[in-house]
Amino acid sequence: MANFIDRRLNAKGKSTVNRQRFIERYKSKIKKSVSDAVTQRSVTDIDTGESISIPTKDLSEPIFHQGSGGIRKQVHPGNKEFTAGDKIPRPDSGEQSGSGDGNASDTGDGDDDFIFQISKDEYLELLFEDLELPNLQNTELNKISEYQIHRAGFTNDGVPANINIVRSLQSSLARRIALTVSKKKELEQTKIELEKLFNVPGSDIDEIERKKNIIQSLEGRIKRVPFIDTFDLRFNNYAKHEIPSSQAVMFCIMDVSGSMDQATKDMAKRFYILLYLFLTRTYKNLDVVFIRHHTQAKEVDEQEFFYSQETGGTIVSSALNLVTEIQKKRFPENEWNIYVAQASDGDNWADDCNKCVETLTKNILPVVRYYSYIEITQRAHQSLWKQYQKLQNDFDNMTVQHIKQISDIYPVFRELFKRQSNSA
Structure with a gap:
């Protein structure tokens, strides 16, 4: 015996295709219900969906079954009322009226109408199907999307023509301050210490030379920090804004x-x-x-x-x-x-x-x-x-x-x- 396992993902909208097939198959009946609903519903909810009622007899599918007549032998487990050979009266073959068609019945069970809920978009699509605006060919050119360029802040990448000088210099200044502030403090402190060594008679010559080397090294490191770097560049950014044409x-x-x-x-x-x-x-x-x-x-x-x-x-x-x-x-x-x-x-x-x-x-x-x-x-x-x-x-x-x-x-x-x- 073959076993079939459905491993498809349970994604949303899986029944969309079947839904569209159902609407297409019963479009005439759904459109009739939609046209009737236009004149019955209030204007405040005209922009919502609609519950469409379709009689169940109109949804019947062709099936194979045994016709009436003939002799049938059936076994009913758990039967307490009848024995073999008993004759059971055949039930009436007439269809009972259900609640769906609005007719009352004192016997039998009926089938309710099938209620089908359509969305706002489906409702409007059926409502305005086969309709068009007269002289619409005169407006086709007005339906082309148009865009307007407007400023949208700043960006790190761009063409030279869009460089923002002020923002670039501000970024350069911030970078140079961040990279040299500690070195400048150390340089100032070293110069103060060297000045003290010069003012003290008999100071160690080697210590003075070491301080001078440190000062020279710090000044060189500060000078090597570039005035402006590619990282500092800021460009004007522009974005397209759609104009409702x-x-x-x-x-x-x-x-x-x-x-x-x-x-x-x-x-x-x-x-x-x-x-x-x-x-x-x-x-x-x-x-x-x-x-x-x-x-x-x-x-x-x-x-x-x-x-x-x-x-x-x-x-x-x-x-x-x-x-x-x-x-x-x-x-x-x-x-x-x-x-x-x-x-x-x-x-x-x-x-x-x-x-x-x-x-x-x-x-x-x-x-x-x-x-x-x-x-x-x-x-x-x-x-x-x-x-x-x-x-x-x-x-x-x-x-x-x-x-x-x-x-x-x-x-x-x-x-x-x-x-x-x-x-x-």
Whole structure:
């Protein structure tokens, strides 16, 4: 009989390959669970993983087994109820419902659903699979890593052009002091002793000569200490610092007039969160600018953007003008990739729609990578929607979509950023 001994190291991540095979095999079911989870989970934990539930019947593997029918003879050790020749009624062949499919059963035992936990990276990969940023070819050059040279202290090795004279002389002085301080003390003491011998009549001539030899030897040893040595040299050190060249800014515009209730704002927030996570997968440095408006526009933080209550009418052009002002002042189009997302229920002052079209045409659409407008309402579309649809036909970097309920958010998002057929 052969014995197999597994001597492989118990390294971490040993099941990574099997995990990826499992995800690939049941990708359709996992993606369905992920898309359902987008509209059900809260926005505060949108950046975490997800527990995926798969019915156990969908995980069944083909096996060889005996079919029903025929005569079988079995021996059951320890049987106290039956003897040879007794007939046992065949159990029902019907499958019992388990807790996994949500159906109750008063008999038999069922199998629970298989719960599979996916990580944050796996969740986002499945969430944004087959999606891409439109007009991304325009930003490829901005994704090249750039580096800037800056001072990073001192080093013992380098080229002559980078020698730091002050640090080298300081090191030389420290070395010469350390090597000669004891000799100088001995030399000074010997000179004092020799002076005493000269002042004492009848001093031993041999002792005087010995002191002179010692003094001469010490002076020679001190002079032989070099003024500067290769060990003393110090060089300016320089290091490369990466400059974030792949950077983008996302302008979030939302109507907060009296017609926008909190449920509508929550749906807009879910869309903004999806857009933010999607952009962070492409750009290392992503800034977010929150602009809220009713009759007047204002740049605010995230808390005020989503939860502050306002009343009054709606003038959308005020927000678009503020976007133009901030973009020109802080985010030049030659340095930043600019994205704008606008959420509204469609209300706007009738005379203001033409101003919105003019601002978008002249100032915003020529400099942004993508402008997405989502209208969150169950009513009929009004003049703002119609004007934006005309712009959508004239500009390929603008799109409009309609959201009625929470379940529409993820499908609309995928429609906005679906991969184009002519993409590489």
